[in-house]
Amino acid sequence: MDSRIPYDDYPVVFLPAYENPPAWIPPHERVYHPDYNNELTQFLPRIVTLKKPPGAQSSEITPSQSHVFSLYQQVIPDSDAHRAGLQEGDQVLAVNDVDFQDIEHSKAVEILKTAREISMRVRFFPYNYHRQKERTVH
Template sequence: MDQKIPYDDYQLPVVFLPSYENPPAWIPPQERVHHPDYNNELTQFLPRTIVLKKPPGAQLGFNIRGGKASQLGIFISKVVPDSDAHRAGLQEGDQVLSVNDVDFQDIEHSRAVEILKTAREILMRVRFFPYNYQRQKERTVH
């Protein structure tokens, strides 16, 4: 008899924990360098610069989500295959740090869209941040 207790009947404070996930298998340090399940390559997470030129009326080749309301920043949510953005190395899960020297880490979504749509040349600083991107997807509808 596993009955669920209504939320209002819980003693306060209520803390719901995420479901348990088994930790990855432990790999001895001397075996990690060449082990296929252990990746020491962290350069994919370093900030990088993306340069895009957008002719009048052209599409950006990517979508964004998030903004100030989510407190996690602006993220690339979609990159059109074979677009200039795709060829420049933009990928889903990239956090947009700045565009043309405008800080995007604490910007309203609508303001970010306006900046991206009106610019003819876009100089973006991004970093791949899949953990916060996943949290972003769970929090927002943009």
């Protein structure tokens, strides 16, 4: 008996449109080129601390349903989260020492809603963020 799966039974996978890479810049010109940025500190993990007053809601920050990391899709301008330094495209690595990698969305929301003081270890990771946002926001 043939154990191969018929071709029509395979799932359909849609790949994103191909984007051409940026033009190559010779190494000796990169330091002075306006399209090349050597400043990488914005991508390092950092700690963002939020303190909520009693009765306050955690609606200032909205986690997406990403299962790789929790990406913050929306940070309300001029909110405590915004003033603390949280920004769109931040990946939450941990909250109050709870690892947020592969965390269930409902558990992430529960932690963020119940904690009075939130200490987040985040990193800015904009790679493909806007394309992912377009796919998930309806």
